[in-house]
Amino acid sequence: MSQRKGAMAAVTSSKHEEEMMELRRGPWTLEEDNLLMNYIACHGEGRWNLLARCSGLKRTGKSCRLRWLNYLKPDIKRGNLTPEEQLLILELHSKWGNRWSRIAQHLPGRTDNEIKNYWRTRVQKQARQLRVDANSAVFRDAVRCYWMPRLLEKMAATSAAQQVDPAALLHPAHIAAGVGGGAASPPVHGGQHDATSAPPGSGYGGHHQSYAVDPSPSTSTSGCSGSTPAAALPPVPCFSELSWVVDQYGPYADLDGAGAFDSSALGSLGLDGLDLGPADGDVYPDSTLLDYLNSACTGGGAMVTMMGGGGNAALSSCGGAIMGGHDGDYGPSSWRTDELCQAAARKLGDHHQWGGGI
DNA sequence: AAATCCGACAACCGCATCGGA
DNA sequence: TTCCGATGCGGTTGTCGGATT
Known part of the structure; x- marks a missing residue:
């Protein structure tokens, strides 16, 4: 009986402990980012649950991992996707479908989340406007025969000075090599996410990256190959x-x-x-x-x-x-x-x- | 000027997979 | 072999700021 009481007390205590821990959700604060970055600087990435427990962050390991990989990691590239990157996304998606992580591997500095968002907000939007399913053959052909050539044109226009053959970017060997996203480029800050102010770095600001003001634990702010368009026209x-x-x-x-x-x-x-x-x-x-x-x-x-x-x-x-x-x-x-x-x-x-x- | 809509993106959630005990 | 925790992935949601009405 007393044992049972003891067990009950333990349960109660552990519940209390959990309540005291009360995990935070929603936007990250500057303090939290600093905690996370400092911890990783000392101990390295990985072991996210341990990190979550030991760093003093009232976040889940998952949340910490996501924050690091999608936002804080030093080599994260920000700003609008370049035509080259867009082209790669379209091309790779046509090959692999919604394998965001796999696609992201070919766009250095870009995260799967970013690519996924791009697809949903830009590409699927086009599909909606055309009233076709984004995964339909019709839309794929439209992308291949219209959108890709347009991107190639843009690339040709912007890269003429750099003497880059845009079409070459679609060469399988090129893709396999993971080239195309400006891998060597330093983090770019621009567009809506101009974050001259955003971390990593220091800044904050950006479209949605203003930090939560009140880090109070109780706050829950839940947060045809492209070069030959006509060749792959849909059946008439x-x-x-x-x-x-x-x-x-x-x-x-x-x-x-x-x-x-x-x-x-x-x-x-x-x-x-x-x-x-x-x-x-x-x-x-x-x-x-x-x-x-x-x-x-x-x-x-x-x-x-x-x-x-x-x-x-x-x-x-x-x-x-x-x-x-x-x-x-x-x-x-x-x-x-x-x-x-x-x-x-x-x-x-x-x-x-x-x-x-x- | 206020209300509403919409786009963009960060963050969360559930499920799958992996690896160690 | 099984169990379980950690990690990864893809889908979805919530929030915010700018644009439009």
Whole structure:
């Protein structure tokens, strides 16, 4: 009985101990970061639970590890991802999927968390705008045939002075070597995370990295290969319903506001929800599938020319933006009519099959 | 000027895997 | 072989600041 009492007391005591420990959660304070950095400086990384217990931090080992690996580690690179890094992420993700840690190994200074966030906030956003699944073949092709070439262009523009061949970055050997992220670069601070002020280093500030003011324990603030875009175009569906576009308007159909193209005809095909591009006053992101489609217009196939103008209003008012315009300009854009079919296929969804010759 | 929305990112959580006892 | 703690990974959430209404 007394033994049992003793056991009960021990349990109570240990519970009390846990309560006294009351683990902190949420944003890290400057003091906590210093504690963690100092401890690691003395004892090295690893043994995170031991670290958590011995360092005086009221955090879990997991939390300490994450804080160190994602933020405090000296070689962490900050600032926006460079086009090279973005390209690598797209390329490696197409190979490995959501293997963030593995992808991060090829981007020195970047963490899996950062890459994962990039994918979710940038890439998946694009997929949403295109109304396709980010893991779908359609989207992968769009990335490969449109986004990657754009990045290559950016890289070419910015690296011309450095005499770097951007396409070479995609060479398997290059990737295998883990090159591409500017490995040798010192930590970069810029963008929203300008953290001239952020640790490691000292600073604090950055977008979200202002420290919690009150470190009180009770506070819980829970916190085609890229170089050959056309080669990997998705299969082109053949829609007999739309063949009239070519028949009637020839290889180049005008979708501008001049009235040459009767957009209401699309309605009769059940395509009235099809958004063909910018209407008057519409503001579109500068990177859209329309650019991709245009970039694909290298071979045969009829073209649909579209002027950003009132003529599109009826169309674009119907659906969300499947397509968008060029960088701030609503000048002429071209659609290959078979690509138009493709967009239509997306809109029609279940009723038609990709690449099937209907 | 205030309210609301949205993007970006830090941090947490649950699960899987690994390695030592 | 099994158990258990430590660690790693990927998904998700919470929070904040800037943009928009």
